[in-house]
Amino acid sequence: MRQTTGARCSDNNLSLNVEKTKEIVVDFRRVHTQHVPLTINGATVERVSSTKFLGVHITExxxxxxxxxxxxxxxxxxxxxxxxxxxxxxPPPIMYTFYRGTIESILTSCITVWYGACNASCQKTLQRIVRAAEKIIGVSLPSLQDIYGIRLTRKALCIAGDPTHPSHNFFSLLPSGRRLQSLQARTSRLKDSFIHQSAGPGLETPQSPP
Known part of the structure; x- marks a missing residue:
């Protein structure tokens, strides 16, 4: 895929600005290999350890x-x-509306992408801000965990009901007709992924071949 990036763009009449394009290598293998620099139309793409994409900070x-x-x-x-x-x-209703529009909207931006994989320390850091806002406004506010659960379920239902979505097959029933298909992995790293968490406790995970 790395070698065909330029060709794919040309075939689809797309033009990439190489100066604004960044490459992140995500490699969890115990033995790291040297990755060849990515080039597009003869220009080398800058490799970074972290970048910001659609407001979300992603690290290698x-x-x-x-x-x-x-x-x-x-x-x-x-x-x-x-x-x-x-x-x-x-009045509290005005402050609550301000909170929803200027603070909660930031804390929950793309929350289905990152919240499930956050460690406990990160989750507590963000939840403390919600508690601080509660004290200021004087009303109870929904926790980030609750918002995450609601949005996760809503997103999963949308994917499950859209046969054209790339992840639709992950929400297909297994032959048993009772459980959903899941990602196959040799490690437990994917347990925090969107697919695993949105499928819920009734998920059945097929074993990877030896």
Missing amino acids: DLSWTDNTTALAKKSQQRLCFLCKLRRARA
Whole structure:
């Protein structure tokens, strides 16, 4: 796929800006191999250890610490404005609407992608911001875990009901007719993936061949 990137773009009438294109190598093998630099139309693509894509910080080790730090910093800045609304004696419904639009929207941006794979420390860091907003507004706010569960289920139902979606087959029933098909893996790393978590406790995981 690396060697055919330029050809695929040409075939689909797409033009890539190599200067704005980044390459991340995700390799969890015990013995790392030297990867040949990616080239597009003769130009070498810059290889980075982390990048920002659609507002989400992605790193080569697929940890979400950088993403959590960025979300927390941005959300905490907006807590100051929430405090100003309280000092101005704004009613709770107004402050709640402000929270939903300027803080919760940041904390839950692309949450189905990264929240399930976050470690406990990252999740607590973000949840502390929600608790701080609760104290300022004076009303109970939905936890990030609850929001994640709702959006995860909604996304899974959309994929399961769309035969044209690339991940639709992962939500197909096994021959038993009672359980869903799952990703095959030799490790437990995929247990935090979107497919595994959205399928729920009734998931049956086929074993990989030896």
